[in-house]
Amino acid sequence: KIIPLSDLILWARAEAKSISLNVIADALFSDGSRSEEDIRKTVIPFMEKVISEQYVKEWESTFLGK
Numbered sequence: 001k002i003i004p005l006s007d008l009i010l011w012a013r014a015e016a017k018s019i020s021l022n023v024i025a026d027a028l029f030s031d032g033s034r035s036e037e038d039i040r041k042t043v044i045p046f047m048e049k050v051i052s053e054q055y056v057k058e059w060e061s062t063f064l065g066k
Contacts, residue, residue, distance in 0.1 A: 001028045001029070002043075002047045002050055002051075004027075004028055005024065005028060005043060005044070005047050006047055008024060009047075020036075021036035021040055022036050024036075024039055025038070
């Protein structure tokens with residue numbers, strides 16, 4: 001769900017809008033498997049880690065031999 005989450009966040013920023021964590025939880029986890037608190041405490045920090053430049057460089061060196 002990291003790509004859809006980042007897409008929602010980037011779209012909201014581009015439009016100068018905000019999306020509540022409740023709406024994000026409902027949009028991405030319609031089965032109720034993640035709460036607003038889960039989104040805030042685990043999903044968003046994980047997304048931020050995965051899209052960080054350092055993480056990408058580490059991934060490239062590990063899996064692509066760069």
